[in-house]
Amino acid sequence: MSYLTSTFAGVKYTAMAAALTAITATAGSAEITLRAASLFDENHAYTKTLREFERLVGEAYGDEISFEMHLNGELGDESDFVTFLQQGVAIDYAVMAPSNMAVFAPSIPLMDMPFLFRDLDHWNAVLSSDVLKPLEDKLYEAADIKVIGYAGGGTRNLASAEPITNMDELGGHKMRVMGAPIQAKIFSAITAAPSAIAYNEVYNAIQTGVIAGFENEAASIQNLKFYEVAPNITLTKHAITVRPLVMSGKTFRKLPEDLQAIVLEAGLAAGAAGREIESSEDALKLQQMADAGQITVSEFAQRDKLLELSIPVQDAYAAELGATDLLTAIRAK
Template sequence: MTHRIRLAGALVAAGLLAAATVPAAAEEIELHGAVQFDDNHAFNKALLKFEELTKACYGKPIKFVLHRNSELGLEKDYFNFMSKGVSVDYAIVSPSHMSTYSKMAPLMDMPFLFRDLDHWNKVLEQDGLAPIAEDVKKRADVILIGYAGGGTRNLIVKRPITNMEELKGLPMRVMGAPIQTRIFQAVEAAPTVIAYSEVYNAIQTGVIDAAENEAAGIEQMKFYEVGPEISLTQHAITVRPIGFSGKTFRRLPADLQDCIMKSGKEAGKHGRDIESSQDAAKLAKMESEGKLKTHKFTERGKLLELAEPVKKAYAEELGATETLEKINSIQ
């Protein structure tokens, strides 16, 4: 059983000379979260805010245990655990790791989905991703209770990449969702799916020449040591849902369920505010320290042009054309 309920009853005196009574036993619910990073990372801060808000809202005994630094594996493991209702009750997981269950999920993380940070924020605030969340809940039994993220993803490369000619045929790592491979094939790179934990060594040993990530990931994993040239393709603004196990959720009291839904949404916004504001600052700081060098990608318009038909075809395959059109229509 994923959450543990412990009885903590004790005899108390109900007043001077009164007989000892046994009050109703207080239940302490224990919820387990998981994250790949330490508490300096925006994901940890979002999950700790979720804990804080839920405790304040619920007002009854509850214990949160956050397993940090990949103690329980990687994000794909967390999602599997949440789906099965074992080991992990809540976690932040990249949509690409949900694709085994929900083919629609990676649409949230599709490159070039959002025009800019303002568009990204409005889509999340206006529940533009609700149809995708429903599909994830139906197929994986994981409830998306909030949306963190906000990092702008760029290419991490061994050599400067500034235009389409230099990008052509670039061996690079992408996440596991098929749309990631298709988008980068469309822009004429050479994508390969590699586990996140293996990216550093893969670049170092020449298996690939590049990867892609936001500033927080570059900093945390020290990718700048093997890929110090950052090409500012700005191909994605991340959406990192806070997932909660449906099997755990249904075992919880109704008032706690309400608190979890409310706190998840607020914690997601907290995480977005942190990561979106810190992203550019982190990148600039690493550059000022001589850890990396940024390069403007001069043909970003061409990237958008090549990606557009792939986006539309992918949404159509998923039966998500209306969802994509809704996202595009939000101003």
Template sequence: MYLQVSTRALRRGLMVLALALPALAFGQAPITLHGAVQFNDDHAFNKSLLKFEELVKKYYGKPVNFVLHRNSELGLEKDYFAYMNQGISVDYAIVSPAHMSTFAKAAPLLDMPFLFRDLAHWNKVLDSDAFQPIVDEVNKKADVLIIGYAGGGTRNIFSKYPVRNMAELNGLTMRVMGAPIQTKIFESVTAKPSVIAYNEIYNAIQSGVIQGAENEAAGIEQMKFYEVAPSLSLTQHAITVRPIAFSGKTLKKLPPDLQAAVVKAGKEAGKFGRDLESGEDAGKIAALEKAGRLKTYPFTERPKLLQLAEPVKQAYAKEVDAVAILNRVDAIK
């Protein structure tokens, strides 16, 4: 019996194997750090990680090499986090909080729908220490450091057909991220959520497995989801938080002055990414609509979404021992 392996899968496997070998020849100059991202350089995540590279070099002031593996060359974000946890292949990446939940059960709170009131509230929360208990837990249990917060895209539902009110949302089959809170929230607002890998969304909609999904403008544009789901419903149910993560095992091996540069650069690169993506968001949607690729629809019963989601938010915070964190977020004005 012969095992058939795709050329892409084989290439990725060989790449990961090669990078799993001692990648940091400490004591030899220059040090090389490997990053990973699912997108190309038009995406805000890539720009944020390139800014991180620029700032580390600036603050370190000595030779250091960066290799950014683009376009899912090393898999998906869940893979990057696993590699950083193991101290192999990937030293830094932007990763959805949902992929941290195995180690820190409260981590998906960062990405919980209806957590932030608006962009101003979102920025104030991320500039505060409200999420520090989650940062500490990820560091302790996964040996991965959250060194900055990128993100800033407002997430909406995109689908084959317009979803303008609760009646049209009822029973909508849609993809959600893997964290249980995502499923619970969308079930509470009467949709039918399903966990599907990010790179399978397009085909799942095209083949009729699901009718839609939810994402921010950058993802919709980059993955061309508008080709199979051209209706964008402005539910505005989340503003993304996308941590810049760095492998603790890697950081411990770095010279102290490079460690300091990484931590300082991470915070600043995150702020750069937030300003960039939140500023680009509306423009990308407008451009797609002007080009006839997408049509936007106001969601006329958004207060009902908030009402239905609130008990789920509170119950989830209690379940993951994060009531104090949620209260702290809510208290920030």
């Protein structure tokens, strides 16, 4: 019988309902089925990370395990993924933005807040260490979601309908941010006008003028064709993404002990592979879009000012969470 068998009533999307319906093992089928979900197609770094995890676990455990992958937001957006993981239904593992898990663990977005990392070397040093373990423990305790690796590596910049190249143009800029409060606080501090809008509504919100832009990494801008409505990319380089590879705690505890060990080892390796994929592809994808005439890329003239304005907000946020020592440890890496 597959793990995490369940039925979910009243789901409006047929694909989602099918995914949540009880899975019954047939004769000769694998005893364990692990299910993943991605907002993107097979070409995106997040999906490639999930496929690498699938490959590593499958090779180590053999024919007694099988995998299902739901792509292109078939099961909703990441806020839906978080709920499913926490409840132990529909999906068993995913690559997630920390801010989308803040509903259960308010401190988790600290690992992904803007202007946290100096550069890729600093980012990799943090993710290759155990400095984030206090946040992992809080997530597991509060949400029953277990971090098993770290992907990410995209550099996030502003994408907008009109050019945003200096502090004057940034002032009052209506932009979408992720739902965690620290995101809105920092973008407000740098004088923009942020609002939290569901990711799957961003394209239409820019198209209709509800917002004038958003912030994201190159892979997502290219994959979801956001350049069609926000062709101006401003190199604020305000974040290097941290994207935990997470598993439902309810799933993890049901696995045999030998498979738990394989999952933990594969999670670390798949996360590292995902970081290499996304960080190496980032500049390439920007150049591809620029060469195709899909985007115009500009530097931000006063980036030092953005850093200056953001630091007090970071400090206050960490103090509010009782995480000043953790922020200090991250900065010291």
